[in-house]
Amino acid sequence: MRAVRGLRRWRHNPLRRTTDLVEAWVALAALLLLVLGAPAAGWIVGSLAQDVLQESAREQRSSRHQVTATVVRRLERSPTDADPENAGQDLRTRVLADWTAPDGTARHGVVLSVLGSPDRGDRFPVWTDATGRTAARPMDPGTATAHAVLAGLGAALLAAGIVEAARRLVVRHMVRRRYARWDQAWERAGPDWGRTGTGS
Structure with missing residues (x-):
C-alpha cells in the first residue's frame, strides 16, 4: 500500500x-x-x-512387500539402528532373522525389529524388495x-x-547514485555557498 x-x-x-x-x-x-x-x-x-x-x-508400494520374519537371535544394539521415519522414539532392535521372500525363496540375515525385547521364535513384519532383500518401508501418501x-x-x-x-x-544502487549527484552538486557550489556577494 x-x-x-x-x-x-x-x-x-x-x-x-x-x-x-x-x-x-x-x-x-x-x-x-x-x-x-x-x-x-x-x-x-x-x-x-x-x-x-x-x-x-506408488512405485515403492508396488515394488516392496511386507513379509513376516522370525527371530533367530537378538544382536547387540547400535546407535545407527534408529528409524528415520520414527525420530524421537526408542531405538529399534537388531536381530538375526529368517523370512520368506515374495518369490518363495528362504532368506536369512540381520534386520531391525520393531519388537521391544525380541526372543527366539518371535515374529514381526519386515519390508523387502521382490527378491527378498530388506528394504525401507515405502513412503505413504501423507x-x-x-x-x-x-x-x-x-x-x-x-x-x-x-x-x-x-x-x-x-x-541501494539508486540511493548511491543520488548521493554521488549530491556530492557533485556540492562541489560545483563550492566552499563559498551561502556567503553574501558570492552569487549563490
Missing part, C-alpha cells in the same frame, strides 16, 4: 526527482511479485513435487504430501526473498 501512496504522492510533486518515481515503481512491482509471484511459484513447485513424490510412493507442501512453502519463501533482495539492490 505504501508503494501505491508513494506513486500518488510523487506524481504531481514539483520536488519529485526521476529516481523517486522509479523507486516507487520498483516498490510497487516488488509488492505485486510478492503478493502474486511468490505464491504462484510455491504452488507450481508444490504441485510438481506432489506429482513426483506420489508417483515415487508423508509425500507433507514433503510437497514443505517444498512449495520453501519455494514461495525463496521467491519472496529473491524479490525483496532484488528490490533492495535496485534501491
Whole structure:
C-alpha cells in the first residue's frame, strides 16, 4: 500500500526527482511479485513435487512387500539402528532373522525389529524388495504430501526473498547514485555557498 501512496504522492510533486518515481515503481512491482509471484511459484513447485513424490510412493508400494520374519537371535544394539521415519522414539532392535521372500525363496540375515525385547521364535513384519532383500518401508501418501507442501512453502519463501533482495539492490544502487549527484552538486557550489556577494 505504501508503494501505491508513494506513486500518488510523487506524481504531481514539483520536488519529485526521476529516481523517486522509479523507486516507487520498483516498490510497487516488488509488492505485486510478492503478493502474486511468490505464491504462484510455491504452488507450481508444490504441485510438481506432489506429482513426483506420489508417483515415487506408488512405485515403492508396488515394488516392496511386507513379509513376516522370525527371530533367530537378538544382536547387540547400535546407535545407527534408529528409524528415520520414527525420530524421537526408542531405538529399534537388531536381530538375526529368517523370512520368506515374495518369490518363495528362504532368506536369512540381520534386520531391525520393531519388537521391544525380541526372543527366539518371535515374529514381526519386515519390508523387502521382490527378491527378498530388506528394504525401507515405502513412503505413504501423507508423508509425500507433507514433503510437497514443505517444498512449495520453501519455494514461495525463496521467491519472496529473491524479490525483496532484488528490490533492495535496485534501491541501494539508486540511493548511491543520488548521493554521488549530491556530492557533485556540492562541489560545483563550492566552499563559498551561502556567503553574501558570492552569487549563490
